[in-house]
Amino acid sequence: MNILQLNFENGWRGGERQTFLSMLQFREDGHTVHLLSRAGSEMGRRARDAGFVVHECGGAGGVMGFLIRHGRAYDILHVQTGHMLTWAVLTRWLHAAPVVYSRRVAFRLKGALTRFKYRHTDLVVAISDACANSVKAVGVDDVPVIADATLPVVTDHARMALMAEKLGLAGRKVVATTSALAADKDPLMLVDAISALKKQRDDFVFVHFGTGALQEEVRARVAALQLQDHFLFAGYQQNVEALFGLFDVFVMSSREEGLGSSVLDAFSARIPVASTSAGGLKELLAEERGLLSPPGDATALAQHISALLDKPEWAAGMVERAANYYEQHHRLDTMGRGYLALFDQLLNGRRRPHINPGSPLASPPVPA
Structure with missing residues (x-):
């Protein structure tokens, strides 16, 4: 074809x-x-x-x-x-x-x-x-x-080490997302969730990979809640999935989501996921492949992140189910x-119009 x-x-x-x-x-x-x-x-x-x-x-x-x-x-x-x-x-x-x-x-x-x-x-x-x-x-x-x-995730240990040093991640649990700073991803709710998580514990850092139209507004919310030491902006990173090995928990805060292909990267990389149930996310994370909270509920999202950080053996079962699901379906x-x-x-089932083999329409055009 x-x-x-x-x-x-x-x-x-x-x-x-x-x-x-x-x-x-x-x-x-x-x-x-x-x-x-x-x-x-x-x-x-x-x-x-x-x-x-x-x-x-x-x-x-x-x-x-x-x-x-x-x-x-x-x-x-x-x-x-x-x-x-x-x-x-x-x-x-x-x-x-x-x-x-x-x-x-x-x-x-x-x-x-x-x-x-x-x-x-x-x-x-x-x-x-x-x-x-x-x-x-x-x-x-x-x-x-x-x-x-998605393609199966292949982690890049050299890049991971450089990123960990750049962001000062040593000795801290790493919670992260890869998403645009756009309204449908609800990054402001995500800041509120990290604020709620900080009130429960101080052993983590959150890293946001991505850019977008709401960047200044999100940065202002981080500053207003005094989260500069716990909410870090890593910007756009090409082939960001190669860094997933740094993460202890992957997060999605979307209020609207068709499916969520970055969650598939987390499945492939065997990272536990805490997410909202927006759109197709609830389909991906069904059957205990991750933890789901209502869109817009920062408190519930924070509780789920904390639970995954506290119970790695329990989270391992979700990770295994998610990895098997990825291999079978994605x-x-x-x-x-x-x-x-x-x-x-x-x-x-459709009759295509006849094209004369000698016509310039008979083969796809190739730019000069």
């Missing part, structure tokens, strides 16, 4: 990592994979460095123009972001390529245009039951679920081949 991945995000978050991993697996299984991305994006840079053909556009007009001119060259348009879905659906009467969308968020869908584009997408795939239910609410009944995946080949099976079903 010729597969075009469409992702218009500028930075690098969970959705971009999943886009990139999908591309790697599809190529591993023998398919041609190109990327249509925002000009200058981190997504595009990483894909190009990995040897993929990348088509860059500056805005909606460029994306729609590319799809109108070249969309027919692809067997599947695999859309990974909401803006790209809008533009792929609005031009589908001209490019005629099947549109598959990976829905990675679970918030309520609103608006006539949103309902229109979901109902005119050939196939919507959700990464969790929570995401699937949000799509079914607008009248799309057939929403298969294919969970996100490996990259499982995810990739799940998508490829759906692509095959879609193409076998």
